[in-house]
Each structure stands twice: as structure tokens, then as C-alpha cells.
Amino acid sequence: VRSNDRAGEAFKHDCVAERGSSGGPVFDSAGRVVGVTTYLYMPGTENERAVALDLSKYFSHTKVSNATIDAARGWQPVGIWVEKGTRVSLLAEGEWSYAPWRKNAQSRGVHHPDLTRLAVIPELPYASLICKVGDSTPVSVNKRWAGSGSGSTAVSDFAAPTTGELMCRINDSELDDNHGGLTVLALSRN
Incomplete structure (x- = not known):
């Protein structure tokens, strides 16, 4: 009781x-x-x-949401609205492809100098999962890793730089030839 x-x-x-x-x-x-x-x-x-x-x-101070982030779409909501300063933790798993003739990539993306020009944010790995809150600068979800291939999981956390909706996408400006998606679990706590 x-x-x-x-x-x-x-x-x-x-x-x-x-x-x-x-x-x-x-x-x-x-x-x-x-x-x-x-x-x-x-x-x-x-x-x-x-x-x-x-x-x-x-x-009561924790919000949890999960979403599938499609590699063929731009910014997509994860389902959480966060306040500035809120801690946001992300867990991502799965694979997506950034071109029909390329192997699949996980949320950490690929490190290939020739592909940097195709990235939405060239400073972050190409084809990596990137997230942002509202109109803030995107961050990469690849701080820690467990496993490899389609069974690998990435974990990342950051403090929300502004108030807004948590959004994610693939770091690729050419979406037409992409396929697959990543499952993202997001947790925010004040």
C-alpha cells in the first residue's frame, strides 16, 4: 500500500x-x-x-518516447518536447543505407572524406544519426557503442540548448536513394 x-x-x-x-x-x-x-x-x-x-x-520529471527515424526523410519528431537545460538521453539501434550501392550504416555513420560534401552538417559523420532541439545546432548520437552491425546500439546524452521539440534525421542531404531506419529511444529528465 x-x-x-x-x-x-x-x-x-x-x-x-x-x-x-x-x-x-x-x-x-x-x-x-x-x-x-x-x-x-x-x-x-x-x-x-x-x-x-x-x-x-x-x-514525474521523466518523459520517454520512441520513434523510427526513416533514412529517406528529413527532420522527424521523436515525440518529446524539452525545456532548455533538460538532460536528454538517446539510444539508437538498427541500420540504414545512404545509397543503393553502399553497405548499411549504423547511427554512427561512415568516415569517408569524399562523402562529407553530402552531409547536412559536414562537421559530423556522414550518414550518422543527428538530433536537435528546436532550431538548435544538431548533435551526433554516437558517444558510446555496444555491439556491431545491425545489433549495435549507440548511446548519447546532452543538455537541451533551447526549448523545443526533439527531432532526428540522417546526416545526408540526398535522401532519395536512402532506405531503412533506426529505432530511437529518447528519455528527458528535468
């Missing part, structure tokens, strides 16, 4: 949580995640306890 006056604190629940299996979600009757199970053990004592941490305050 969760009390409204205990936001941000631990609360009692009936979820199974044992040593080694904590960290799972706690749902309310409407199917919303309201907490995370935590198993507490105090060395040197007999005290062990399973509790849930109330994350409603955290979740």
Missing part, C-alpha cells in the same frame, strides 16, 4: 524480492511502474529486508 505523503521514500509491497533478484519494477493496479524492489542486507546482523523505493517523484 502506497501513501501519498511518502513520495520518494520506501514503501511496503507484496512483490517477491530476494538477495540477487532485486531491482525489478513495482506496478500499481493501473499497470504503472511506481517503484523498484530493493533487497537490503546489513552485514554482521540478522536484519534482511525487501523494500521498494518510491520513484514516482523521479518518474
